[in-house]
Amino acid sequence: TEMLLEDLPGVGPATAEKLKEAGFATIEAIAVASPAELGTMADIGEATAAKIIAAARQSADIGGFETGDMVFERRLHIGKIKTGCSEFDEMMGGGIESQSITEIYGEFGSGKTQVAHQLAVNVQLPEEYGGLDSSVIIIDTENTFRPDRIKQMVEGRANELGLELDADEILKNIHVARAYNSNHQILLVDSAMDLANELKDSGRPVRLLIVDSLTAHFRAEYIGRGTLADRQQKLNKHLHGLQRFANLNNAAVLVTNQVMSKPDVFFGDPTKPIGGHILGHTATFRLYIRKSKGDKRIVKLVDSPNLPEGEAVIAVTKDGVTD
Numbered sequence: 001t002e003m004l005l006e007d008l009p010g011v012g013p014a015t016a017e018k019l020k021e022a023g024f025a026t027i028e029a030i031a032v033a034s035p036a037e038l039g040t041m042a043d044i045g046e047a048t049a050a051k052i053i054a055a056a057r058q059s060a061d062i063g064g065f066e067t068g069d070m071v072f073e074r075r076l077h078i079g080k081i082k083t084g085c086s087e088f089d090e091m092m093g094g095g096i097e098s099q100s101i102t103e104i105y106g107e108f109g110s111g112k113t114q115v116a117h118q119l120a121v122n123v124q125l126p127e128e129y130g131g132l133d134s135s136v137i138i139i140d141t142e143n144t145f146r147p148d149r150i151k152q153m154v155e156g157r158a159n160e161l162g163l164e165l166d167a168d169e170i171l172k173n174i175h176v177a178r179a180y181n182s183n184h185q186i187l188l189v190d191s192a193m194d195l196a197n198e199l200k201d202s203g204r205p206v207r208l209l210i211v212d213s214l215t216a217h218f219r220a221e222y223i224g225r226g227t228l229a230d231r232q233q234k235l236n237k238h239l240h241g242l243q244r245f246a247n248l249n250n251a252a253v254l255v256t257n258q259v260m261s262k263p264d265v266f267f268g269d270p271t272k273p274i275g276g277h278i279l280g281h282t283a284t285f286r287l288y289i290r291k292s293k294g295d296k297r298i299v300k301l302v303d304s305p306n307l308p309e310g311e312a313v314i315a316v317t318k319d320g321v322t323d
Protein backbone atom coordinates (compact mmCIF):
# COMPACT_ATOMS: atom_id res chain seq x y z
CA THR A 1 0.00 0.00 0.00
CA GLU A 2 1.24 3.42 -0.91
CA MET A 3 2.32 5.83 1.79
CA LEU A 4 0.43 9.06 2.17
CA LEU A 5 1.97 12.37 3.15
CA GLU A 6 -0.11 12.17 6.34
CA ASP A 7 1.84 9.05 7.32
CA LEU A 8 4.97 11.16 7.82
CA PRO A 9 5.51 12.15 11.45
CA GLY A 10 4.49 15.77 12.04
CA VAL A 11 2.31 15.95 8.94
CA GLY A 12 -1.39 16.38 9.60
CA PRO A 13 -4.08 16.99 7.01
CA ALA A 14 -3.47 20.75 6.96
CA THR A 15 0.29 20.43 6.41
CA ALA A 16 -0.27 17.71 3.83
CA GLU A 17 -2.54 20.08 1.96
CA LYS A 18 0.06 22.87 2.10
CA LEU A 19 2.76 20.54 0.84
CA LYS A 20 0.62 19.39 -2.06
CA GLU A 21 -0.25 22.94 -2.99
CA ALA A 22 3.44 23.80 -3.01
CA GLY A 23 4.08 20.97 -5.46
CA PHE A 24 5.35 18.38 -2.99
CA ALA A 25 2.73 15.79 -3.68
CA THR A 26 4.72 12.64 -3.06
CA ILE A 27 7.06 11.23 -0.45
CA GLU A 28 9.76 11.16 -3.15
CA ALA A 29 9.34 14.85 -3.95
CA ILE A 30 9.73 15.70 -0.28
CA ALA A 31 12.69 13.37 0.14
CA VAL A 32 14.76 15.25 -2.42
CA ALA A 33 13.79 18.75 -1.24
CA SER A 34 15.99 20.99 0.88
CA PRO A 35 14.68 22.14 4.28
CA ALA A 36 14.89 25.82 3.29
CA GLU A 37 13.00 25.24 0.07
CA LEU A 38 10.32 23.03 1.60
CA GLY A 39 9.96 25.34 4.61
CA THR A 40 9.47 28.42 2.47
CA MET A 41 7.31 26.95 -0.23
CA ALA A 42 4.98 25.11 2.13
CA ASP A 43 5.15 27.78 4.82
CA ILE A 44 6.01 25.37 7.65
CA GLY A 45 9.32 26.55 9.07
CA GLU A 46 12.71 25.09 8.35
CA ALA A 47 13.08 22.89 11.44
CA THR A 48 9.77 21.15 10.84
CA ALA A 49 10.67 20.83 7.17
CA ALA A 50 13.97 19.15 8.05
CA LYS A 51 12.19 16.56 10.20
CA ILE A 52 9.66 15.82 7.51
CA ILE A 53 12.39 15.46 4.89
CA ALA A 54 14.38 13.09 7.10
CA ALA A 55 11.32 10.88 7.58
CA ALA A 56 10.52 11.00 3.87
CA ARG A 57 14.07 9.92 3.00
CA GLN A 58 13.79 6.93 5.30
CA SER A 59 10.62 5.67 3.72
CA ALA A 60 10.99 6.81 0.13
CA ASP A 61 12.21 4.85 -2.77
CA ILE A 62 14.41 7.60 -4.09
CA GLY A 63 16.37 5.36 -6.32
CA GLY A 64 19.71 5.22 -4.61
CA PHE A 65 22.44 3.51 -6.57
CA GLU A 66 22.27 0.96 -9.30
CA THR A 67 25.38 -1.00 -10.15
CA GLY A 68 26.74 -0.74 -13.68
CA ASP A 69 25.55 -4.22 -14.58
CA MET A 70 22.03 -3.35 -13.42
CA VAL A 71 22.04 -0.26 -15.62
CA PHE A 72 23.36 -2.39 -18.48
CA GLU A 73 20.61 -4.97 -17.95
CA ARG A 74 17.92 -2.28 -17.81
CA ARG A 75 19.23 -0.60 -20.93
CA LEU A 76 19.15 -3.87 -22.88
CA HIS A 77 15.38 -3.43 -22.94
CA ILE A 78 15.31 0.09 -24.41
CA GLY A 79 12.60 0.38 -27.03
CA LYS A 80 12.51 2.75 -29.99
CA ILE A 81 9.46 4.38 -31.49
CA LYS A 82 9.64 5.22 -35.18
CA THR A 83 8.59 8.77 -36.01
CA GLY A 84 7.10 8.23 -39.47
CA CYS A 85 10.04 9.94 -41.17
CA SER A 86 13.10 7.80 -41.96
CA GLU A 87 15.55 10.70 -41.85
CA PHE A 88 14.27 11.63 -38.39
CA ASP A 89 14.56 8.00 -37.23
CA GLU A 90 18.12 7.75 -38.51
CA MET A 91 19.14 10.92 -36.73
CA MET A 92 17.72 9.45 -33.51
CA GLY A 93 19.55 6.14 -33.94
CA GLY A 94 16.34 4.29 -34.82
CA GLY A 95 13.59 6.30 -33.14
CA ILE A 96 12.50 7.96 -29.92
CA GLU A 97 13.99 5.96 -27.05
CA SER A 98 12.33 4.55 -23.97
CA GLN A 99 13.91 5.17 -20.54
CA SER A 100 14.66 8.71 -21.66
CA ILE A 101 13.10 12.13 -21.76
CA THR A 102 13.02 13.66 -25.21
CA GLU A 103 12.32 17.36 -25.36
CA ILE A 104 11.07 18.97 -28.53
CA TYR A 105 11.20 22.74 -28.52
CA GLY A 106 10.25 25.32 -31.10
CA GLU A 107 8.05 28.28 -31.83
CA PHE A 108 4.27 28.27 -31.76
CA GLY A 109 2.96 26.34 -34.77
CA SER A 110 6.28 24.67 -35.56
CA GLY A 111 4.81 21.16 -35.23
CA LYS A 112 5.55 20.00 -31.68
CA THR A 113 1.99 18.85 -31.04
CA GLN A 114 1.90 17.15 -34.44
CA VAL A 115 4.97 15.08 -33.58
CA ALA A 116 3.40 14.21 -30.22
CA HIS A 117 0.15 13.05 -31.85
CA GLN A 118 2.09 11.01 -34.39
CA LEU A 119 4.10 9.20 -31.73
CA ALA A 120 0.87 8.47 -29.83
CA VAL A 121 -0.26 6.57 -32.92
CA ASN A 122 3.06 4.98 -33.88
CA VAL A 123 3.89 3.59 -30.43
CA GLN A 124 0.73 1.48 -30.58
CA LEU A 125 1.85 -0.41 -33.66
CA PRO A 126 3.54 -3.80 -33.44
CA GLU A 127 7.33 -3.72 -33.13
CA GLU A 128 7.90 -4.80 -36.73
CA TYR A 129 6.11 -1.61 -37.76
CA GLY A 130 8.13 0.63 -35.50
CA GLY A 131 5.89 0.62 -32.44
CA LEU A 132 5.96 -0.93 -28.98
CA ASP A 133 2.43 -2.46 -28.78
CA SER A 134 1.75 0.18 -26.22
CA SER A 135 -0.82 2.37 -24.55
CA VAL A 136 -0.20 6.10 -24.28
CA ILE A 137 -0.71 8.73 -21.61
CA ILE A 138 -0.98 12.38 -22.59
CA ILE A 139 -0.85 15.23 -20.10
CA ASP A 140 -2.43 17.99 -22.14
CA THR A 141 -1.82 21.42 -20.68
CA GLU A 142 -2.95 23.56 -23.61
CA ASN A 143 -6.06 21.68 -24.65
CA THR A 144 -4.60 20.82 -28.04
CA PHE A 145 -5.25 17.07 -28.12
CA ARG A 146 -7.45 16.34 -31.15
CA PRO A 147 -8.95 12.86 -31.67
CA ASP A 148 -9.82 13.78 -35.26
CA ARG A 149 -6.17 14.46 -35.97
CA ILE A 150 -5.30 11.05 -34.53
CA LYS A 151 -7.81 9.48 -36.91
CA GLN A 152 -6.21 11.21 -39.90
CA MET A 153 -2.79 9.99 -38.81
CA VAL A 154 -4.05 6.43 -38.31
CA GLU A 155 -5.35 6.48 -41.86
CA GLY A 156 -2.03 7.86 -43.06
CA ARG A 157 -0.09 5.09 -41.31
CA ALA A 158 -2.51 2.39 -42.49
CA ASN A 159 -2.05 3.46 -46.12
CA GLU A 160 1.71 3.85 -45.82
CA LEU A 161 2.27 0.48 -44.12
CA GLY A 162 -0.50 -1.42 -45.90
CA LEU A 163 -2.07 -2.33 -42.58
CA GLU A 164 -5.62 -2.40 -41.36
CA LEU A 165 -5.80 -0.15 -38.33
CA ASP A 166 -8.86 0.58 -36.23
CA ALA A 167 -8.78 4.28 -35.34
CA ASP A 168 -11.35 3.82 -32.57
CA GLU A 169 -9.23 1.14 -30.92
CA ILE A 170 -6.21 3.41 -31.16
CA LEU A 171 -8.12 6.26 -29.54
CA LYS A 172 -9.15 3.92 -26.71
CA ASN A 173 -5.49 3.32 -25.89
CA ILE A 174 -4.73 7.01 -25.53
CA HIS A 175 -5.39 8.25 -22.00
CA VAL A 176 -5.61 12.03 -21.93
CA ALA A 177 -5.74 14.28 -18.90
CA ARG A 178 -5.99 18.04 -18.97
CA ALA A 179 -3.67 19.76 -16.52
CA TYR A 180 -5.14 22.98 -15.16
CA ASN A 181 -2.02 24.39 -13.52
CA SER A 182 1.56 23.38 -12.79
CA ASN A 183 0.73 21.67 -9.48
CA HIS A 184 -1.99 19.67 -11.15
CA GLN A 185 0.43 18.80 -13.92
CA ILE A 186 2.92 17.42 -11.40
CA LEU A 187 0.18 15.46 -9.60
CA LEU A 188 -0.87 13.91 -12.88
CA VAL A 189 2.51 12.17 -13.13
CA ASP A 190 1.51 10.22 -10.01
CA SER A 191 -1.83 9.36 -11.58
CA ALA A 192 0.04 8.32 -14.71
CA MET A 193 2.19 6.03 -12.59
CA ASP A 194 -0.93 4.42 -11.11
CA LEU A 195 -2.49 3.97 -14.53
CA ALA A 196 0.75 2.51 -15.91
CA ASN A 197 0.79 0.02 -13.03
CA GLU A 198 -2.78 -0.97 -13.82
CA LEU A 199 -1.96 -1.52 -17.47
CA LYS A 200 1.39 -3.20 -16.88
CA ASP A 201 0.15 -6.73 -17.47
CA SER A 202 -2.67 -5.84 -19.85
CA GLY A 203 -0.67 -6.72 -22.95
CA ARG A 204 -0.71 -2.99 -23.72
CA PRO A 205 1.56 -1.39 -21.15
CA VAL A 206 2.23 2.34 -21.21
CA ARG A 207 5.47 2.87 -23.11
CA LEU A 208 4.90 6.53 -23.98
CA LEU A 209 4.07 9.48 -21.77
CA ILE A 210 3.61 12.86 -23.44
CA VAL A 211 3.57 16.19 -21.63
CA ASP A 212 2.38 18.84 -24.11
CA SER A 213 3.34 21.49 -23.08
CA LEU A 214 5.81 20.87 -20.29
CA THR A 215 6.49 24.54 -19.63
CA ALA A 216 3.39 26.60 -20.51
CA HIS A 217 1.85 26.58 -17.02
CA PHE A 218 5.19 27.21 -15.36
CA ARG A 219 5.81 30.14 -17.64
CA ALA A 220 2.39 31.63 -17.01
CA GLU A 221 2.52 31.19 -13.25
CA TYR A 222 6.06 32.28 -12.52
CA ILE A 223 6.45 35.68 -14.06
CA GLY A 224 9.40 37.85 -13.21
CA ARG A 225 12.87 37.16 -11.95
CA GLY A 226 11.98 36.95 -8.27
CA THR A 227 10.40 33.53 -8.62
CA LEU A 228 12.65 32.14 -11.32
CA ALA A 229 14.56 29.93 -8.89
CA ASP A 230 11.35 28.49 -7.47
CA ARG A 231 10.10 27.78 -10.94
CA GLN A 232 13.28 26.01 -11.95
CA GLN A 233 13.30 23.94 -8.79
CA LYS A 234 9.74 22.84 -9.32
CA LEU A 235 10.33 22.08 -12.96
CA ASN A 236 13.39 20.10 -12.02
CA LYS A 237 11.39 17.97 -9.59
CA HIS A 238 8.75 17.45 -12.22
CA LEU A 239 11.40 16.25 -14.65
CA HIS A 240 12.83 13.87 -12.10
CA GLY A 241 9.33 12.44 -11.66
CA LEU A 242 9.11 12.00 -15.41
CA GLN A 243 12.52 10.33 -15.60
CA ARG A 244 11.45 7.95 -12.86
CA PHE A 245 8.31 7.14 -14.86
CA ALA A 246 10.50 6.46 -17.90
CA ASN A 247 12.78 4.11 -16.00
CA LEU A 248 10.13 2.20 -14.06
CA ASN A 249 7.90 1.65 -17.08
CA ASN A 250 10.59 1.35 -19.74
CA ALA A 251 8.70 4.20 -21.35
CA ALA A 252 9.60 7.05 -23.62
CA VAL A 253 8.74 10.47 -22.24
CA LEU A 254 8.18 13.23 -24.77
CA VAL A 255 7.88 16.80 -23.54
CA THR A 256 7.24 19.91 -25.61
CA ASN A 257 8.58 23.35 -24.87
CA GLN A 258 7.72 26.56 -26.67
CA VAL A 259 10.38 29.12 -27.49
CA MET A 260 9.65 32.76 -28.07
CA SER A 261 10.25 34.32 -31.43
CA LYS A 262 10.48 37.74 -29.80
CA PRO A 263 13.10 38.62 -27.23
CA ASP A 264 11.58 37.97 -23.86
CA VAL A 265 12.83 40.03 -20.95
CA PHE A 266 11.91 37.44 -18.39
CA PHE A 267 13.73 34.52 -19.85
CA GLY A 268 17.02 35.85 -21.12
CA ASP A 269 18.34 34.61 -24.46
CA PRO A 270 15.33 34.39 -26.80
CA THR A 271 16.84 31.53 -28.78
CA LYS A 272 17.10 29.39 -25.67
CA PRO A 273 14.14 27.23 -24.74
CA ILE A 274 12.08 28.08 -21.69
CA GLY A 275 13.28 26.09 -18.73
CA GLY A 276 16.84 26.93 -19.60
CA HIS A 277 19.67 24.99 -18.11
CA ILE A 278 17.64 22.82 -15.79
CA LEU A 279 15.73 21.35 -18.69
CA GLY A 280 18.98 21.09 -20.60
CA HIS A 281 20.52 18.83 -18.04
CA THR A 282 17.48 16.68 -17.46
CA ALA A 283 16.13 15.95 -20.92
CA THR A 284 18.30 13.30 -22.51
CA PHE A 285 17.53 14.15 -26.10
CA ARG A 286 16.79 17.70 -27.15
CA LEU A 287 15.20 18.48 -30.49
CA TYR A 288 14.72 21.90 -32.00
CA ILE A 289 11.94 22.07 -34.60
CA ARG A 290 11.38 24.92 -36.99
CA LYS A 291 9.26 25.65 -40.02
CA SER A 292 10.68 25.35 -43.49
CA LYS A 293 9.14 25.54 -46.97
CA GLY A 294 5.54 24.41 -47.36
CA ASP A 295 4.76 21.43 -45.17
CA LYS A 296 8.43 20.81 -44.36
CA ARG A 297 9.94 21.16 -40.92
CA ILE A 298 13.56 20.96 -39.87
CA VAL A 299 14.26 18.98 -36.73
CA LYS A 300 17.68 19.45 -35.23
CA LEU A 301 19.17 17.12 -32.65
CA VAL A 302 20.80 19.60 -30.32
CA ASP A 303 21.83 17.38 -27.46
CA SER A 304 22.26 13.66 -26.98
CA PRO A 305 24.47 11.49 -24.76
CA ASN A 306 25.51 9.15 -27.56
CA LEU A 307 24.48 10.49 -30.97
CA PRO A 308 26.08 13.16 -33.14
CA GLU A 309 24.27 16.45 -33.68
CA GLY A 310 22.26 16.40 -36.86
CA GLU A 311 19.33 17.73 -38.80
CA ALA A 312 16.41 15.96 -40.42
CA VAL A 313 13.79 17.30 -42.78
CA ILE A 314 10.32 16.03 -41.99
CA ALA A 315 6.97 16.75 -43.59
CA VAL A 316 3.78 17.41 -41.64
CA THR A 317 0.88 16.62 -43.94
CA LYS A 318 -2.71 15.48 -43.60
CA ASP A 319 -1.27 11.97 -43.14
CA GLY A 320 0.88 13.14 -40.25
CA VAL A 321 4.66 13.11 -39.91
CA THR A 322 6.21 11.62 -43.06
CA ASP A 323 9.38 11.68 -45.19
Ligand code: ADP
Binds near residue numbers: 110112114319
Ligand atom coordinates in the same frame (compact mmCIF):
# COMPACT_ATOMS: atom_id res chain seq x y z
P1 ADP B 1 3.04 23.59 -31.96
O1 ADP B 1 4.52 23.50 -32.21
O2 ADP B 1 2.61 24.95 -31.54
O3 ADP B 1 2.53 22.50 -31.09
P2 ADP B 1 1.45 22.25 -33.95
O4 ADP B 1 2.09 20.93 -33.75
O5 ADP B 1 0.09 22.44 -33.41
O6 ADP B 1 2.39 23.41 -33.41
O7 ADP B 1 1.49 22.54 -35.49
C1 ADP B 1 0.46 23.19 -36.16
C2 ADP B 1 0.75 23.06 -37.63
O8 ADP B 1 0.69 21.69 -38.04
C3 ADP B 1 -0.25 23.77 -38.50
O9 ADP B 1 0.11 25.11 -38.68
C4 ADP B 1 -0.13 22.98 -39.79
O10 ADP B 1 0.98 23.44 -40.53
C5 ADP B 1 0.17 21.58 -39.34
N1 ADP B 1 -1.05 20.77 -39.32
C6 ADP B 1 -1.91 20.60 -38.30
N2 ADP B 1 -2.94 19.82 -38.65
C7 ADP B 1 -2.74 19.49 -39.93
C8 ADP B 1 -3.46 18.71 -40.90
N3 ADP B 1 -4.61 18.11 -40.57
N4 ADP B 1 -2.94 18.59 -42.12
C9 ADP B 1 -1.79 19.19 -42.45
N5 ADP B 1 -1.07 19.93 -41.61
C10 ADP B 1 -1.52 20.09 -40.36
Ligand code: MG
Binds near residue numbers: 113142
Ligand atom coordinates in the same frame (compact mmCIF):
# COMPACT_ATOMS: atom_id res chain seq x y z
MG1 MG C 1 1.33 22.57 -29.41
